[in-house]
Amino acid sequence: MIVETLGIIAVCVTLTWGAHSMGFRQGAAQRTKDAMGVPTGNRSSIAIGLRTLMHAANDHARRAGFRDKDKSFGDEVALILTEAAEAFEAHRHGNPQSEHIPDFSGVEEEFADIIIRVAETAEHHNFDLPAAVLAKMKYNTTRPRMHGGKLL
Numbered sequence: 001m002i003v004e005t006l007g008i009i010a011v012c013v014t015l016t017w018g019a020h021s022m023g024f025r026q027g028a029a030q031r032t033k034d035a036m037g038v039p040t041g042n043r044s045s046i047a048i049g050l051r052t053l054m055h056a057a058n059d060h061a062r063r064a065g066f067r068d069k070d071k072s073f074g075d076e077v078a079l080i081l082t083e084a085a086e087a088f089e090a091h092r093h094g095n096p097q098s099e100h101i102p103d104f105s106g107v108e109e110e111f112a113d114i115i116i117r118v119a120e121t122a123e124h125h126n127f128d129l130p131a132a133v134l135a136k137m138k139y140n141t142t143r144p145r146m147h148g149g150k151l152l
């Protein structure tokens with residue numbers, strides 16, 4: 001019990017430190033929301049969460065050796081696409097329990113892989129993914145229903 005409690009405290013301290021080390025604090029900007037009610041700006045919970053994920057995913061990739069050799073951007077995009085293919089394969093087989101993270105389904109695991117790979121790649125290239133996500137979500141609120149007549 002003590003070990004679990006210390007583990008939870010360590011995770012909370014790490015996440016809090018990560019957000020503060022990147023200059024994010026709760027403030028007036030946190031309360032600014034767009035038409036969908038999504039907090040906007042670099043201090044939004046979406047931006048803070050994405051920046052924390054990008055940093056953590058890239059840090060793990062480097063420690064695990066996945067950044068020891070250069071990859072082409074095409075390789076990086078292909079690796080993201082393979083995770084999407086794995087999600088489809090899991091669905092195709094009835095979405096069984098994940099072998100690696102048994103509390104989750106195969107589709108959940110592969111969706112997580114997609115997000116982790118995108119976040120890691122964005123961090124590696126110093127892309128401002130959090131701002132891009134917020135900008136795109138805001139733009140989407142201005143588009144017509146079904147974005148102008150798309151079928152899917």
Ligand SMILES: [Mg+2]
Nearest residue numbers: 083086110113
């Ligand atoms: Mg996978």
